[in-house]
Every structure is written in structure tokens, then in C-alpha cells.
Amino acid sequence: MNDRRNYYFPTSKPKPHSPLTEEELLFGLRHGEESAFKELVARFQDKVFNTALGLLQHHTEAEDIAQEVFIQVFRSIQNFKEESLLSTWIYRITVTKSLDHLRSKKRKKRFGFLSMLFGDNNLPVYEPEDFNHPGVLHENKEDAAILFKMIDQLPENQRTAFVLNKVEELSYREIADILNTTESAVDSLLQRGKQNLRKKLNNSPP
Amino acid sequence: MQSKFSKARIECIMESLGGLQPAVAPDFFYTRLKGKMQPTEVKKKIFMLRPAFITAALAVLFIANVISLLQADNKIPKQDAMDISGKPATIESFASAYNINTESVYE
Numbered sequence: 205m206n207d208r209r210n211y212y213f214p215t216s217k218p219k220p221h222s223p224l225t226e227e228e229l230l231f232g233l234r235h236g237e238e239s240a241f242k243e244l245v246a247r248f249q250d251k252v253f254n255t256a257l258g259l260l261q262h263h264t265e266a267e268d269i270a271q272e273v274f275i276q277v278f279r280s281i282q283n284f285k286e287e288s289l290l291s292t293w294i295y296r297i298t299v300t301k302s303l304d305h306l307r308s309k310k311r312k313k314r315f316g317f318l319s320m321l322f323g324d325n326n327l328p329v330y331e332p333e334d335f336n337h338p339g340v341l342h343e344n345k346e347d348a349a350i351l352f353k354m355i356d357q358l359p360e361n362q363r364t365a366f367v368l369n370k371v372e373e374l375s376y377r378e379i380a381d382i383l384n385t386t387e388s389a390v391d392s393l394l395q396r397g398k399q400n401l402r403k404k405l406n407n408s409p410p
Numbered sequence: 411m412q413s414k415f416s417k418a419r420i421e422c423i424m425e426s427l428g429g430l431q432p433a434v435a436p437d438f439f440y441t442r443l444k445g446k447m448q449p450t451e452v453k454k455k456i457f458m459l460r461p462a463f464i465t466a467a468l469a470v471l472f473i474a475n476v477i478s479l480l481q482a483d484n485k486i487p488k489q490d491a492m493d494i495s496g497k498p499a500t501i502e503s504f505a506s507a508y509n510i511n512t513e514s515v516y517e
Contacts, residue, residue, distance in 0.1 A: 245440050253435040267436055271443045339431030347426035370427045408414040
């Protein structure tokens with residue numbers, strides 16, 4: 205039987221090379237061409253999904269957020285001023301949407317008991333099990349699950365910088381553009397993030 | 411306080427994302443995305459179902475009805491009830507039209 209986690213494992217199937225330049229892609233998107241939108245999704249779906257998955261640590265929620273990101277891109281492409289790269293803009297939407305989702309999840313968790321009593325759907329708030337990123341090497345799975353649990357407790361900006369750097373493997377420059385900050389600020393965020401992670405691991409009770 | 415993890419283990423955990431392969435979007439992602447976008451596209455097309463449009467259409471219909479009623483009311487002159495022969499209707503004419511009389515009721 206197919207394990208659900210295997211469903212998301214990176215596959216070796218070749219992706220068709222796109223001959224469209226970013227300008228052509230933007231032109232097509234602004235004129236509502238479906239082929240351009242399809243091309244945009246094919247080009248960015250893995251990056252968006254991987255980023256959302258790193259931040260949310262939940263496969264289904266990451267897919268939902270990735271879909272919402274592309275819907276947002278489709279709706280507001282006329283507002284894209286080309287002051288940054290298209291990829292930067294899409295990453296920014298992904299990060300914002302993922303963090304918004306995390307905040308609303310936290311809110312629901314806080315008022316979980318009340319919403320369970322008076323809410324529309326009287327279901328208890330779902331507590332996820334340990335998250336396993338599908339791309340982690342087999343021998344590192346256990347350690348990576350512990351690390352993701354600790355990442356989940358980091359402040360938003362440190363968590364974002366850490367995920368973009370370690371999971372999406374973006375450079376300091378790219379992260380700085382996405383977070384609208386400087387490279388030194390990103391470096392400082394990452395250093396503090398690592399310090400916090402070490403501290404949390406050190407303070408884990410036996 | 412003693413930690414659950416040794417210093418060496420902590421370093422291993424910190425380095426556990428080394429060699430991480432990026433996750434890929436699930437199969438049929440685009441198909442599902444198109445499915446999610448479909449209802450909003452349909453909504454845009456049926457502009458006649460917008461509340462503003464419906465309210466305006468109903469208001470126009472109501473005003474047209476009121477105007478036509480007022481005009482029809484003005485055109486028809488007010489008349490007293492008439493019998494078949496065109497004379498003003500009386501109790502007697504009513505009784506004779508339906509072939510009844512007061513006596514027949516008590517007999």
C-alpha cells in the first residue's frame with residue numbers, strides 16, 4: 205500500500221523546460237492567458253509547496269496554502285509592480301499566507317474549548333503528530349523530526365529565515381529580499397534562531 | 411538541569427537537515443488548483459445575481475406597478491353598481507335577477 209508520505213517524495217521525472225522569459229510570462233498573466241498561468245504554476249509549485257511545508261509542517265495544509273498562493277497571484281498580478289523578482293514576490297505571498305494560517309491555528313487552539321462548545325463544527329482542535337519532511341535523508345529522520353518540533357517553537361521571523369535558508373536553501377540575499385530586510389539582519393536572525401534551537405534542545409527534560 | 415540530549419547529539423540534530431531534498435508538490439496539483447478556482451470564475455460571470463442588481467430590478471418593477479395602477483385608476487370613472495338593464499341596482503332588482511323573494515325564504 206502506498207504510504208501518504210511517499211506521495212510527496214521528490215520524484216526523478218523530468219520537468220519540461222519552459223522557453224518563456226519572465227517578461228513573457230508576466231505579459232501572458234496580465235492578459236489572463238491560461239497557458240501562462242499553467243506555466244507559472246509548473247515553474248513555482250514545488251518552491252511554494254516546499255516553503256509552505258517547512259513553515260506549516262503539515263502536508264494537507266501546505267497544499268491548501270500553496271493553492272491559495274497561486275489564486276492570490278492570479279488575482280493580484282495587475283498589482284505586481286516589478287520592483288522585485290517574480291519569484292521573490294511569490295515567496296513573500298507564501299510566507300505571509302503560511303504565517304497567517306499559523307496565527308489563525310494558534311487562535312483556534314487557544315479558544316478551542318469554547319469553539320468546540322459553541323462553534324459551527326463541534327470538533328476538537330487537531331493535534332498533529334511528529335512532522336517528517338519527505339526530503340530528509342533516511343538516517344536523519346529521527347533527528348530532523350526533533351529539530352522541526354523545536355523550529356515550531358521559534359519566533360516567526362527566526363522560523364521564517366531558518367526555513368527559507370535550511371529547507372528552501374535560499375541565499376541570504378534572496379531571504380533579505382523576501383523579508384524586506386538586509387543581509388546582516390538575516391544573518392543575525394539565523395544566528396539567534398540557531399542559538400534558540402540549541403538552548404531548547406539543551407533544556408529538554410530527560 | 412540535565413538535558414535529554416548530549417552535546418554531540420544536539421550537534422547531530424542541528425545538522426540533520428543537511429542534504430535535504432526539497433519536497434515536490436503533489437500530483438495533479440494544477441488540476442486541483444483549477445477546481446478550487448472554478449467557483450469564483452462562475453460567480454463573476456453571473457453578475458445578474460448580485461444583491462444590488464436584484465434590489466434595483468425589484469425597485470424598478472415596483473415603481474412601474476405603482477405608476478400603472480395610478481394611471482388605470484384615473485382612467486376608469488367611478489360608477490355606482492348597476493344591474494343588467496343599466497339602472498342603479500336595488501334589493502328588488504337583485505331579488506328578481508336571482509328569482510328570489512322574501513316570502514319564499516320563510517315558507
